[in-house]
Each structure stands twice: as structure tokens, then as C-alpha cells.
Amino acid sequence: MSRLRRLFQSSMDATKKALSGSFDDLMPPPEKYIFNFNSKQEIKKWHLYSDSEFGGLSSASLQIPESENGASIGIFSGNLSLEVTQGAKWNISRGGFCGMRSKKFDGFIDLDSYDTIAMKLKGDGRSYISTIYTENWVNSPGQMEDNSWQSFIYVPKDNWYIAKIPLARYLPTWRGNVIDEEIEMNPSRVLGMSLSVNAEGGVPGAKSGPGDFRLELDWIKAIRTQ
Numbered sequence: 261m262s263r264l265r266r267l268f269q270s271s272m273d274a275t276k277k278a279l280s281g282s283f284d285d286l287m288p289p290p291e292k293y294i295f296n297f298n299s300k301q302e303i304k305k306w307h308l309y310s311d312s313e314f315g316g317l318s319s320a321s322l323q324i325p326e327s328e329n330g331a332s333i334g335i336f337s338g339n340l341s342l343e344v345t346q347g348a349k350w351n352i353s354r355g356g357f358c359g360m361r362s363k364k365f366d367g368f369i370d371l372d373s374y375d376t377i378a379m380k381l382k383g384d385g386r387s388y389i390s391t392i393y394t395e396n397w398v399n400s401p402g403q404m405e406d407n408s409w410q411s412f413i414y415v416p417k418d419n420w421y422i423a424k425i426p427l428a429r430y431l432p433t434w435r436g437n438v439i440d441e442e443i444e445m446n447p448s449r450v451l452g453m454s455l456s457v458n459a460e461g462g463v464p465g466a467k468s469g470p471g472d473f474r475l476e477l478d479w480i481k482a483i484r485t486q
Contacts, residue, residue, distance in 0.1 A: 283402035288373040289482075290382065290436055293364070293482040294453065297334030300324045310338070310358040317341040318459075320358035334477040335479070336360050340470050356459025361391075362452040368395060371482045372406040372448035377425045380478035383415025387462030388455055388475060392430055408433050409445050414463040415475065424483070 288318030293314045295302065303322055310318040314364040327333075377390065390413050393406040409430035413423045427447055456475075459470045 288355075291378075291481050291483045292369075292371070292374060293458045293479060293481045294369065294424055295477075297324060297479065300332075302334060304315060306345075306360050306362055308358070308360055311341075311355040314355075316355035316357075317330065317345065318358050320354060320360070322360050326366035335462060335474065336455065336477065337472070337474040339472050340457065342470050357456060358473070359454050359456030361454035363451045364452050365450070367449075369429045369450045370416045370448045371450050374447070374484050375427055376483050376485050377427065377480065378483050379413070379425075379480045380420060381413075381415050381423055382420045382476040383417060383454070384472075384474045385417035386457055386473055386475075387466035387468070387469040388413045388457050389462075390425060390430075391433075391456065392427075392445070392450060392455040393452040393454070394446050395462075410438075412463050414466050417467075419480070420476075424485075427486075432449045 268452055295305065302326055306322055308320050308322060310320050311315065312318055314329060318341045320336065322338075323335045325335065339359050340358065342356045377392070378391070390411050392409045394409065396407055404458070410433045411425050411430045413425065415421055415423065426447060430445060432443045440446050440478070455475065457473050457475070460468060462468055
């Protein structure tokens with residue numbers, strides 16, 4: 261089915277519901293779970309990356325260990341290194357980064373009815389980067405990369421914390437660099453998400469530098485605050 265035909269069909273379905281008085285069906289719930297780290301099956305939805313792919317020496321893992329009380333959580337941890345392997349094929353200009361990126365959704369998810377991403381996290385005092393990937397509509401048609409939108413998250417040490425990031429705070433980026441243009445995200449075509457950490461940069465006052473990192477995750481969801 262073509263995109264135009266799908267758009268027409270969804271518009272017709274919404275119109276029929278409105279005319280039949282089913283307004284409750286048109287109003288989405290106030291929150292929508294995107295990821296819930298309560299099962300080992302959740303690990304299959306993610307893949308890890310680091311500067312080691314380009315000759316760096318950073319490393320990362322994602323685990324959901326067994327819990328005695330049955331309350332599982334995800335643990336994204338590893339080590340950030342600024343060192344580079346001698347004779348590396350790639351001449352990287354910056355090292356010291358690791359990330360976990362979700363595999364692409366089956367199609368996309370529609371977050372157009374929500375204005376904020378919420379995450380329940382326990383950190384180590386470092387600053388992390390939340391990235392949302394949307395269908396390519398900013399770059400030229402010849403570029404197959406997804407559009408990426410990023411925002412920093414400071415996660416306090418040792419205590420569970422619910423971070424709330426308005427979608428309006430996510431900035432358009434390309435390969436880690438902010439695009440200096442006024443571009444609006446299309447939240448109705450979200451293809452995936454990621455969390456990453458750098459040894460350098462981030463929120464002022466946050467822990468930085470090479471060394472170990474650890475981020476515990478309970479859930480990630482979209483919420484409507486207005």
C-alpha cells in the first residue's frame with residue numbers, strides 16, 4: 261500500500277470514528293511505553309557500539325541480571341578510553357564514547373500526541389546523550405541515514421531519577437554535530453532511539469573523563485504534559 265493511500269485510509273478511519281461519536285478512541289493515553297527493561301528479551305531490541313569499531317579502546321555491555329525480588333532492570337556499563345590502537349585503520353579525531361542503539365522498529369512509532377520523553381534511570385553522575393531517530397525528511401533523498409535528534413541528560417549518582425526531556429529540547433544533529441538550522445522534528449515517524457556517553461563534554465558540573473561508567477534503566481516512555 262502506498263504512503264498516500266495509507267494516509268488517506270487513516271484519515272478516513274479517523275473521520276468515521278469522529279462521526280460515530282467515538283471520541284475516546286481518538287484520544288491516545290497520557291503515556292506510552294517505548295521500552296521496559298523488565299525481561300532479558302529486551303536485550304534483543306538493542307545493539308552496542310563504541311569507538312572500538314574505529315580503533316579506540318572503549319568497551320560497553322548491556323545486561324538484565326536475575327533479581328531475587330523479580331524486579332529486573334537494564335544495566336548499561338563499560339569503560340571509556342581516550343587511547344587508540346596503534347596502527348588503527350581509522351584515523352579517528354575523538355575517542356572515548358560508547359552507546360546502545362535500539363534496532364529499528366517494525367515500521368515506526370507515532371509520538372505525535374506526546375510532548376516529552378521520560379526515563380527512569382540510576383546513574384553515576386555522568387552526562388548521557390539521548391537520541392531519537394526519525395524517518396529521513398531533512399537530508400537530501402540521496403542520503404539514506406535517518407535523521408537524528410539529541411539532548412543531554414544529567415543523571416545524578418546512586419539514586420533513581422525520572423528524567424523528563426521535552427521533544428522541543430532535542431536538537432537536529434548529523435554524525436554528532438548540531439545542525440545550525442531551525443528544523444522541526446517529525447515525531448509521528450520515530451524509527452528508533454539510543455543512549456550514549458562520551459568521556460569529554462556534556463553538562464557542566466557532570467562527571468567526565470575516561471574511566472568506568474554505569475547507567476541503570478527501568479523504562480523509557482513518551483508522556484503528554486499539556
